[in-house]
Amino acid sequence: MGGPSILEVLITYYPLFLRGLWSTLKLAFISVLLGTLLGALISMLTLSKNKIINAIGNIYITIFRGTPILVQLYIFYYFMPMVIPILNSLPKVVTIVMALVINSSSYVSEIIRGGILAVDKGQTEAARSLGMTSKNCMMKIVLPQAIKSIIPSLGNEYIMMIKETSLASTLAYNELMFVKTILSNKFLIWQPLFIISGIYLMVTLVLTYGVSLLEKRLSVSD
């Protein structure tokens, strides 16, 4: 463990780490945001009473939750541009985001489905017995109650995603973990790893605290 100390490396290269962190936060945020929209759609499939639609949703979730995210990243990065040629003319990050969004959506759809199913069935019955349409019942009665359990879980999904974006460094995407690769060219091997770990830890601790505050806020109105 020779060479400069962790502190020295941090002081010299902090702009690199900050830029990497910013990249990571953005990548995770966009992935979870788009993953949530797609996930909401998928959850509608898995909540459907139509067996075929239901099966499509379940197969989607099974595939993308049942295979490693690293494999998904590689497939989207190397294979998708061959199938969809337009991806070649777009920045490479697009395929990375696609993989992360699809992966995230499979988890988010289960979060949303769980949140919706956790709302007491009596709520739906009461609304429908009044003559409320199924759409209004979902939008005005069920979802507003489900959201309380959904939002904190989405926060946790964001925290997970922040860690998982580190895998994009293997595809030379310039996020926080990739700083290690950059600095290894300068023969700095171990210091960046500890600095990066520290940064991830700080970010996840802060966000975890944020989610727990949010959870408390949301449970107040119960």
Place this chain on the structure above:
Amino acid sequence: MTNKDVLIKVVDLHKGFGDLKVLRNINQEIHQGEVVSIVGPSGSGKSTFLRCLNLMEIPDSGQVIFEGVDITDPSVNIDLHRRKIGMVFQHFNVFPHLTVMENITITPILELKTPKKQAEEEAMKLLKSVGLEEKANEYPRKLSGGQKQRLAIVRALAMNPDVMLFDEPTSALDPEMVKDVLDVIKALVDGGMTCVIVTHEMGFAKQVSDRVLFMDDGVIAEEGTPKQIFENPQNPRTIAFLSKVLY
């Protein structure tokens, strides 16, 4: 029995859950202004029967004809008819994320396109009628069980239903809350509302009903006036049941 128009006609109704036959060949007519109580042991199919009347449960076969329309026909827009059939549940099912006022006004505003101001005025009248006007801007978590059930009743009334279905409306209440809720139902009955009431409150059923149905094992085993059913039951199953519940 009041001899007015038939409001709900049930024809050859069957309903099962898996292998369990819950309702077998039910035929009934509920008349305009009539108050019908349904009594019987747990699991006899009373609630399922009630829930078939507004298609909360979809019958396996048979028809439910409400105001001349067969609402079991899949091409019927059931939402339109449910607006004319109020339902009150054992567990109140008030909307916890809405204020007492919003609980009442949300469906008229959304589905009947009632102007908000008008819906709120009508809701306020209803709340006054059940002594909850001071709770209008509270959330249901601040209400007692009895208050929640009174809210649930006026929430249904806000849709101006032609009939009210009560599914064991007092079974989940603390004993001291029961009277408040029964008083509200009594007032409705006195106002001429058609009511179908599944209940374990035999005294209440006896007092308010025009007709009592005794259900057992998925069939209507006996029916008649409260006097006939409670004082001179004929069916051995009715006799056995009443001997257990009447103290």
